[in-house]
Amino acid sequence: MNLATSSTGPVRATMDDVARHSGVSLKSVSRVINGEPHVSATLRAKVEAAIAELKYVPDAAARSLAGSRTFIIGLLLDNPSPNYTMKVQKGVYDAVRAHQYHLRIDNVDSSVPDDEFSAQLEALVRNSRCDGFVLTPPLSDNLLLLDFLDQSGIRYVRIAPALEKSRGSGIVIDDAAAAAAMARHLWDLGHRRYAIMRGPTAHMAAARRRDGFIEELKRLGLEHPVIEIDAGFSFEGGIRAGDSLLASGLRPTAIFAGNDDSAAGVMAACSKAGLKVPDDISVCGFDDSWIARSVWPYLTTVYQPIEEMGHAAASLLLRRDEPESALHRLDFHLVVRDSTAPPPQA
Amino acid sequence: MNLATSSTGPVRATMDDVARHSGVSLKSVSRVINGEPHVSATLRAKVEAAIAELKYVPDAAARSLAGSRTFIIGLLLDNPSPNYTMKVQKGVYDAVRAHQYHLRIDNVDSSVPDDEFSAQLEALVRNSRCDGFVLTPPLSDNLLLLDFLDQSGIRYVRIAPALEKSRGSGIVIDDAAAAAAMARHLWDLGHRRYAIMRGPTAHMAAARRRDGFIEELKRLGLEHPVIEIDAGFSFEGGIRAGDSLLASGLRPTAIFAGNDDSAAGVMAACSKAGLKVPDDISVCGFDDSWIARSVWPYLTTVYQPIEEMGHAAASLLLRRDEPESALHRLDFHLVVRDSTAPPPQA
DNA sequence: TTGTAAGCGTTATCAC
DNA sequence: GTGATAACGCTTACAA
Numbered sequence: 001m002n003l004a005t006s007s008t009g010p011v012r013a014t015m016d017d018v019a020r021h022s023g024v025s026l027k028s029v030s031r032v033i034n035g036e037p038h039v040s041a042t043l044r045a046k047v048e049a050a051i052a053e054l055k056y057v058p059d060a061a062a063r064s065l066a067g068s069r070t071f072i073i074g075l076l077l078d079n080p081s082p083n084y085t086m087k088v089q090k091g092v093y094d095a096v097r098a099h100q101y102h103l104r105i106d107n108v109d110s111s112v113p114d115d116e117f118s119a120q121l122e123a124l125v126r127n128s129r130c131d132g133f134v135l136t137p138p139l140s141d142n143l144l145l146l147d148f149l150d151q152s153g154i155r156y157v158r159i160a161p162a163l164e165k166s167r168g169s170g171i172v173i174d175d176a177a178a179a180a181a182m183a184r185h186l187w188d189l190g191h192r193r194y195a196i197m198r199g200p201t202a203h204m205a206a207a208r209r210r211d212g213f214i215e216e217l218k219r220l221g222l223e224h225p226v227i228e229i230d231a232g233f234s235f236e237g238g239i240r241a242g243d244s245l246l247a248s249g250l251r252p253t254a255i256f257a258g259n260d261d262s263a264a265g266v267m268a269a270c271s272k273a274g275l276k277v278p279d280d281i282s283v284c285g286f287d288d289s290w291i292a293r294s295v296w297p298y299l300t301t302v303y304q305p306i307e308e309m310g311h312a313a314a315s316l317l318l319r320r321d322e323p324e325s326a327l328h329r330l331d332f333h334l335v336v337r338d339s340t341a342p343p344p345q346a
Numbered sequence: 347m348n349l350a351t352s353s354t355g356p357v358r359a360t361m362d363d364v365a366r367h368s369g370v371s372l373k374s375v376s377r378v379i380n381g382e383p384h385v386s387a388t389l390r391a392k393v394e395a396a397i398a399e400l401k402y403v404p405d406a407a408a409r410s411l412a413g414s415r416t417f418i419i420g421l422l423l424d425n426p427s428p429n430y431t432m433k434v435q436k437g438v439y440d441a442v443r444a445h446q447y448h449l450r451i452d453n454v455d456s457s458v459p460d461d462e463f464s465a466q467l468e469a470l471v472r473n474s475r476c477d478g479f480v481l482t483p484p485l486s487d488n489l490l491l492l493d494f495l496d497q498s499g500i501r502y503v504r505i506a507p508a509l510e511k512s513r514g515s516g517i518v519i520d521d522a523a524a525a526a527a528m529a530r531h532l533w534d535l536g537h538r539r540y541a542i543m544r545g546p547t548a549h550m551a552a553a554r555r556r557d558g559f560i561e562e563l564k565r566l567g568l569e570h571p572v573i574e575i576d577a578g579f580s581f582e583g584g585i586r587a588g589d590s591l592l593a594s595g596l597r598p599t600a601i602f603a604g605n606d607d608s609a610a611g612v613m614a615a616c617s618k619a620g621l622k623v624p625d626d627i628s629v630c631g632f633d634d635s636w637i638a639r640s641v642w643p644y645l646t647t648v649y650q651p652i653e654e655m656g657h658a659a660a661s662l663l664l665r666r667d668e669p670e671s672a673l674h675r676l677d678f679h680l681v682v683r684d685s686t687a688p689p690p691q692a
Numbered sequence: 693t694t695g696t697a698a699g700c701g702t703t704a705t706c707a708c
Numbered sequence: 709g710t711g712a713t714a715a716c717g718c719t720t721a722c723a724a
Contacts, residue, residue, distance in 0.1 A: 012472075014700095014701060014702090015701065015702065016701080024710080024711085025710065025711040025712075026701095026702085026703095026711080026712090027703085027704090027710070027711055027712080028709090028710065028711075030702070030703065030704095031709095031710090033702095034703085038709055038710085039709075039710090040709060040710090043709080043710080055472075057472045058701085058702075059411070059700090059701055059702070060474040060475075061407050061408075061410040061411040061416065061700085061701080061702085062407075062411050062700070062701035062702035062703085062716090063701080063702055063703075064407040064702090064716095065405070065407040065408050065411050065700090065701080065702070065703090065716050065717065065718085066701075066702040066703040066704080066715080066716055067702070067703050067704085067716090068703085070407065071474070082428045082429050082431075082432035082433075082636060083428050085428075085432060086428035086431060086432060087428075089451065090453070093451060093453050102450055102474055103450065103451045104448055104449065104450055104451075105435065105439060105449045105450075105451055107436070107439050126358075126401070126403040129406075235636075235639060235640040236639070239642075261640070264640055264641075265640075267642070268640075268641070268642035271642045272642060290428060290581075291637075291640060293581060293582070294581040294607070294610055294611075294614075294637060294640070294641075295614070295640075295641070296613070296614035296617045296618060360716095360717060360718085361717065361718065362717080362718095370694080370695090371694065371695045371696080372695085372696090372717095372718085372719095373694075373695060373696080373719085373720090374693090374694065374695075376718070376719065376720095377693095377694090379718095380719085384693055384694085385693075385694090386693060386694085389693080389694080404717085404718075405716085405717055405718070407716085407717080407718090408700090408716070408717035408718040408719090409717080409718055409719075410700095410718090411700050411701065411702085411716085411717080411718070411719090412699080412700050412717075412718040412719040412720075413700085413718075413719050413720080414719085414720095
């Protein structure tokens with residue numbers, strides 16, 4: 001009963017079959033498949049007819065063995081936020097499939113010692129090549145990784161790079177400007193006492209957000225210093241940071257968190273402390289990821305087109321005519337929801 | 347300046363190099379690589395030394411062209427919850443890498459008409475084979491998909507199947523028993539008026555949870571009927587369902603949601619309505635996914651080992667000696683946190 | 693236990 | 709424009 005199901009399935013046509021069926025040479029079929037020039041319309045039509053009739057599909061393994069392409073794009077992952085990661089992955093996936101490519105996932109752990117990290121990379125790359133990697137933060141700013149890829153001659157595109165932006169290509173938004181926009185939003189509401197929840201130190205884009213936020217406030221005329229606390233990029237980190245902030249007795253009227261996950265944590269800490277968001281205190285995040293609408297009140301945040309960024313990164317990788325290095329800047333915008341409001345009357 | 351980086355990188359050793367270097371035949375090297383029997387210890391040692399020295403790694407494309415394996419496992423995804431998906435993916439990834447395999451992602455959309463869905467599958471499978479698929483819910487119960495895979499002779503393992511469990515292999519927990527445990531927890535707290543948030547209809551495991559929950563309550567002697575509302579498996583669905591429940595004037599003292607995402611939505615709806623969780627109303631979920639700790643109060647839920655389930659599924663696929671069909675049951679357990687408490691005094 | 697030879701299904705080289 | 713023919717790096721008969 002299972003003999004049938006354990007077979008290889010229906011026999012697939014090969015390029016040879018197509019060649020015979022259409023009465024042309026193997027090489028001509030290959031030319032048609034790969035859209036090479038110097039093919040007469042007649043020949044092309046014949047071949048395409050045969051391909052359709054035989055339901056021929058090129059074999060990926062044979063192609064990559066003989067040729068120089070693997071038809072695989074690798075997505076390098078090391079991000080703590082499932083929301084962010086899934087969005088990037090979706091964008092990369094769609095772009096890759098649109099080009100008949102496949103998406104391979106490669107997790108790495110960049111928190112280990114350097115030599116161990118290098119060993120991870122070696123193992124990944126050595127045993128199966130791909131036509132390029134999409135790098136997600138914080139890996140986009142991992143110099144060890146960049147060096148490795150450059151030395152190996154492997155193409156890559158970085159999502160949200162903040163360091164050495166001329167290496168490889170990159171897809172970014174203007175993190176500093178986005179944070180500045182958030183600063184203006186809070187300022188306009190009347191806030192004058194701020195706290196900021198910093199992201200992980202390896203995440204350079206997080207640092208840009210912090211800088212952009214504080215600079216803008218200074219320009220607006222802020223007098224009090226901004227309280228700064230490390231919150232990582234996780235809900236847990238946010239709740240811890242929120243707890244310690246509120247326990248300290250310092251009372252900002254607005255808190256800017258480096259991403260939505262930590263913002264949600266801060267909101268939870270406020271609830272615990274008996275503070276109502278946004279009546280008693282305003283909280284805002286960054287990303288407009290899925291969690292921004294998974295909390296109550298809905299989070300005021302910065303929308304960044306994460307899925308599109310993944311899509312753009314992969315598309316760039318798939319265009320072989322792309323210039324060696326280019327930075328593509330996508331648009332962000334403020335999303336004002338319910339977690340920010342004017343400060344309470346003193 | 348970029349000439350170097352666009353090259354193929356360092357030259358890789360081939361099996362031929364290893365053979366020459368160790369003074370044995372090509373076939374012997376192949377035997378060692380594949381762990382085939384009938385190899386003397388001396389020969390194996392020689393070959394392994396050469397492999398190490400030359401840093402030889404087999405070429406995946408050549409292997410799959412010549413042999414019958416592709417060294418790729420595909421993960422079929424169509425789940426709305428990023429939390430769930432990332433956990434499964436992590437588990438599958440780790441298992442796959444432990445066997446020197448690679449993980450390929452394949453998103454499908456099962457909400458389209460049947461013929462369109464079939465076309466998606468054809469396109470996916472035709473142009474690059476893999477050694478097997480891990481199916482995640484709700485795809486695990488998609489009969490069209492199962493038929494397609496069976497007909498194509500492609501191996502697969504289903505995560506959390508609820509229908510036709512004898513098809514392929516499956517990794518499950520006892521959803522009904524888990525829901526029953528939750529029912530007892532709420533009953534013991536003193537609740538007597540319940541609402542349940544149902545999952546998507548295609549998600550059969552969700553139906554099992556509903557049945558298990560209600561049956562257990564009946565056995566315990568419940569008098570009032572359980573209010574039932576469809577909430578999908580998303581935060582949005584949960585908040586909508588919660589809104590309409592509370593607007594209806596019906597006042598259960600405890601709400602059981604089919605997964606954590608919808609449970610979080612319900613909690614938000616309660617907050618909006620001015621109800622305090624758990625003082626005024628208890629809410630609980632299912633999965634113990636990451637969002638269970640991303641809400642305040644932390645969610646009482648059922649832990650199911652999602653990552654291990656992914657790991658087990660992939661491992662099963664990678665064991666070629668596995669019996670054709672087997673159901674592997676993993677353990678769940680109740681996680682009592684802060685969102686459930688005794689009902690308010692009448 | 694070990695080795696030889698013949699593919700696997702493409703792309704690349706070089707004639708025609 | 710088109711077509712032989714040789715790689716590509718490995719596995720799988722089949723011998724020895």
